[in-house]
Amino acid sequence: MQPKPVALKILDVVSIIVLAVSTYLALVFAPTELVMGNVQRVFYFHIGTAWVGLLGFIVAALAGIIYLIKKDMKWDRFEVAAVEVSTMFFFITIVLGSIWARPAWNTWWTWDVRLTTAAITELIYIAYFMLRQGIEDPEKRARFGAVYTLLGGISAPITFMVIRLFQSIHPVVIGAANENQDKLAMTPDMRIAFFFALFAFTIIFIDLMWHRIRLSVLQEKVEQLKLNVSM
Amino acid sequence: MFQEAIPDTSGYMIAGYAVAFIVMGIYVLSLYLRKSNLNRDAETLESLQTESKPKSAKKK
Numbered sequence: 001m002q003p004k005p006v007a008l009k010i011l012d013v014v015s016i017i018v019l020a021v022s023t024y025l026a027l028v029f030a031p032t033e034l035v036m037g038n039v040q041r042v043f044y045f046h047i048g049t050a051w052v053g054l055l056g057f058i059v060a061a062l063a064g065i066i067y068l069i070k071k072d073m074k075w076d077r078f079e080v081a082a083v084e085v086s087t088m089f090f091f092i093t094i095v096l097g098s099i100w101a102r103p104a105w106n107t108w109w110t111w112d113v114r115l116t117t118a119a120i121t122e123l124i125y126i127a128y129f130m131l132r133q134g135i136e137d138p139e140k141r142a143r144f145g146a147v148y149t150l151l152g153g154i155s156a157p158i159t160f161m162v163i164r165l166f167q168s169i170h171p172v173v174i175g176a177a178n179e180n181q182d183k184l185a186m187t188p189d190m191r192i193a194f195f196f197a198l199f200a201f202t203i204i205f206i207d208l209m210w211h212r213i214r215l216s217v218l219q220e221k222v223e224q225l226k227l228n229v230s231m
Numbered sequence: 232m233f234q235e236a237i238p239d240t241s242g243y244m245i246a247g248y249a250v251a252f253i254v255m256g257i258y259v260l261s262l263y264l265r266k267s268n269l270n271r272d273a274e275t276l277e278s279l280q281t282e283s284k285p286k287s288a289k290k291k
Contacts, residue, residue, distance in 0.1 A: 023248070092250065096247045222272045
């Protein structure tokens with residue numbers, strides 16, 4: 001395998017630092033929310049992971065489109081990396097939401113529109129990996145994967161918009177549901193922790209995606225070596 | 232009538248952050264293990280390939 005680029009090494013270190021800073025801002029710097037107490041602090045990681053989760057699904061859909069146009073396998077690797085990392089982050093989003101819901105709504109889970117669309121989105125991308133594993137031919141696998149992420153990508157904006165379009169018990173944090181509410185109902189210190197969490201998870205997302213792309217390159221190399229040896 | 236004290240929901244907060252770090256940790260570990268296994272496979276296959284080359288040269 002090619003040695004790790006210096007830029008990736010730097011990105012690894014930066015990712016650890018921003019994750020530590022984001023954790024500090026969320027747990028110590030941000031004030032305690034008066035109604036919900038400390039459980040509100042999971043909100044910073046909940047939104048951060050949701051942001052990169054949904055962003056990754058959109059990125060995967062775009063990579064799928066580019067693959068279908070150019071037929072270049074590097075876009076397939078890009079797509080797989082985006083879906084895998086986003087699925088992991090979106091799983092964290094759902095679990096954190098459930099943990100927050102227990103004291104806030106007195107239930108771990110309810111079939112609210114946001115929770116339902118989020119669960120469907122996660123299941124769509126878990127099925128993506130099952131689909132890929134069922135196809136042997138790499139080009140066919142990439143083509144099917146690209147079409148799948150293109151269709152699956154629609155679930156990301158639906159999940160984001162659904163609480164703005166339908167009645168939901170899920171809070172609307174960015175862009176209030178009605179004009180009387182504040183567009184970003186947070187204190188200045190909460191906003192710092194919130195925006196830093198978005199920034200931190202974007203950096204971590206890029207870092208993990210880069211690692212996952214390199215893993216795909218190595219996988220392809222091993223598959224090629226297996227073919228050479230068997231011939 | 233009105234809420235006077237902030238509710239103690241620290242346990243949920245700790246559980247949430249524990250889950251987030253454990254899931255991210257497991258994912259990073261899975262990346263590392265998959266990379267290690269693939270590197271080992273690549274080394275084995277490369278050595279097999281170099282072993283098979285002299286044999287095919289002798290046949291000629």
